[in-house]
Amino acid sequence: xxxxxxxxxxxxxxxxxxxxxxxxxxxxxxxxxxxxxxxxxxxxxxxxxxxxxxxxxxxxxxxxxxxxxxxxxxxxxxxxxxxxxxxxxxxxxxxxxxxxxxxxxxxxxxxxxxxxxxxxxxxxxxxxxxxxxxxxxxxxxxxxxxxxxxxxxxxxxxxxxxxxxxxxxxxxxxxxxxxxxxxxxxxxxxxxxxxxxxxxxxxxxxxxxxxxxxxxxxxxxxxxxxxxxxxxxxxxxxxxxxxxxxxxxxxxxxxxxxxxxxxxxxxxxxxxxxxxxxxxxxxxxxxxxxxxxxxxxxxx
Numbered sequence: 001x002x003x004x005x006x007x008x009x010x011x012x013x014x015x016x017x018x019x020x021x022x023x024x025x026x027x028x029x030x031x032x033x034x035x036x037x038x039x040x041x042x043x044x045x046x047x048x049x050x051x052x053x054x055x056x057x058x059x060x061x062x063x064x065x066x067x068x069x070x071x072x073x074x075x076x077x078x079x080x081x082x083x084x085x086x087x088x089x090x091x092x093x094x095x096x097x098x099x100x101x102x103x104x105x106x107x108x109x110x111x112x113x114x115x116x117x118x119x120x121x122x123x124x125x126x127x128x129x130x131x132x133x134x135x136x137x138x139x140x141x142x143x144x145x146x147x148x149x150x151x152x153x154x155x156x157x158x159x160x161x162x163x164x165x166x167x168x169x170x171x172x173x174x175x176x177x178x179x180x181x182x183x184x185x186x187x188x189x190x191x192x193x194x195x196x197x198x199x200x201x202x203x204x205x206x207x208x209x210x211x212x213x214x215x216x217x218x219x220x221x222x223x224x225x226x227x228x229x230x231x232x233x234x235x236x237x238x239x240x241x242x243x244x245x246x247x248x249x250x251x252x253x254x255x256x257x258x259x260x261x262x263x264x265x266x267x268x269x270x271x272x273x274x275x276x277x278x279x280x281x282x283x284x285x286x287x288x289x290x291x292x293x294x295x296x297x298x299x300x
Contacts, residue, residue, distance in 0.1 A: 033208045035273035071196050073110050078103040079188070079298045081122040086300030091233040093129045094177045095297050097165075098184030100126065106192055127165065130177060136164040176228035183237060184297060186221055190214060191294040194287040200280055211283065212276045215248035240293055247286045251278035 079099050087093045104119040128134060169178040190211075197207050222241055228234040254275040 033203070033205045033212075033278065034275045035205045035209050071106065071109070071192060074196055075107070075115060077192060077195055078106065078119075081118050083298065083300055084122045084126045087126060087129070088300075090130060090177065091180060091231075092297075092300070093126050094180035095184035095237075097123060097126050097130070098181035098186075099188040099294075099298060101181070102185045102188040102192070130169075130174075131172075132165050132168060136161055136168065176231035176234050179225055179228045179231075179234060180237075183221060183225065183241070186217065187290065187294050187297060190286075190290045194283075194290055198283065198287060200284055200287070203280060203283065208278065208283065209253075209274055209276060211286065212248075212251065212253055212278050213274075215245070215253070218245055218248060237297075244286070244289050244293070247282055247289065250282055251276060 079096065081100075083096070084100075087096050100119055100123050104116060104123065107113075107116040107119060124134070127136070165181075166178045169175060193207075193211060197204075198211060199207075218241065222238065222245065225234055225238045225241070229238075254277075256273075
C-alpha cells in the first residue's frame with residue numbers, strides 16, 4: 001500500500017528504540033509470555049524466523065496472518081451484509097468498506113462459496129455510495145464468479161481492486177476516505193483475532209505475540225491518520241485509537257540480540273521469537289475495547 005511510505009522512517013525509529021535501547025538485563029523483568037526456544041541463540045534456527053508486519057496492511061495481507069493463526073470459522077462474528085444499505089454517511093460507508101474487505105478475506109480462507117460472493121457484492125455496492133467507479137470492482141467480481149475455485153487468482157484480483165480504489169480516492173482528493181477504510185480494516189482484523197483466536201483462560205503464546213505486535217501497526221495507523229485531521233470523523237476515531245494505544249504502551253516486546261531482521265521493502269520484522277511483558281488482564285482490556293470500538297463502527 002503506497003500510504004505506508006509516508007511514515008516508514010518514523011516506524012523504523014520506533015522499532016529501533018524498542019528493540020535496542022530498551023533491552024533490559026535478564027533479571028529486570030519476568031516476561032508473561034515467550035515464543036523463544038530455550039536453546040535458541042537467534043542464529044541457530046534461520047529457517048524458524050517468524051514475520052511481523054509493522055506497516056499498514058491491505059485486507060488481503062491481513063488474510064495471510066489469519067491463515068497463520070489458524071482462525072476458526074464463525075460467520076456470526078462478521079458484519080452482516082444486510083447492514084450495507086443502512087450506512088448513509090460517507091464516513092460510515094468508508095469505515096465499513098474496510099470492515100467488509102477483511103470479512104471477505106476471512107471467508108476466503110475457507111473457500112469461495114456464495115457467502116464470500118455476497119461480501120464481494122456488498123463491497124461493490126457500498127463503494128458505489130462513495131462514488132468509486134464501478135469497474136474497479138465489477139471486473140474482478142466477474143472474473144471471480146467465473147473461476148471461484150482459484151484462490152490465488154481471487155487474492156490477486158481483490159488486492160488489485162483495493163489498490164485501484166485507494167489510487168482513485170487519492171487522485172480525487174479524498175484521501176481521508178481511504179484512511180477510514182484502512183482504519184476499519186485494522187479494527188475488524190483485531191476484532192476477529194481477539195474474539196476467535198485469543199483464549200483468555202489458556203492463552204497461546206503465538207497468538208499473544210501476534211496480538212501484542214499490533215502495537216507496531218497501531219503506531220503506523222495513528223501516523224497515517226494524522227494526514228487527514230481536516231476530517232472531524234478521522235479526529236474522532238484517532239482519539240479512540242490513542243486510548244487503545246495506552247494499553248499497548250503498558251508492555252514491551254523483547255527480541256534476542258542479533259536475532260532481529262528488519263525488511264524495509266516488505267515492512268516486516270523477522271525473528272525466531274520474542275518475550276512479551278503483557279499480562280492477561282491487559283490483553284482482556286485490549287479485546288474488550290476493540291470489541292466496543294468495532295461495534296460502534298459497524299452500527300448503522
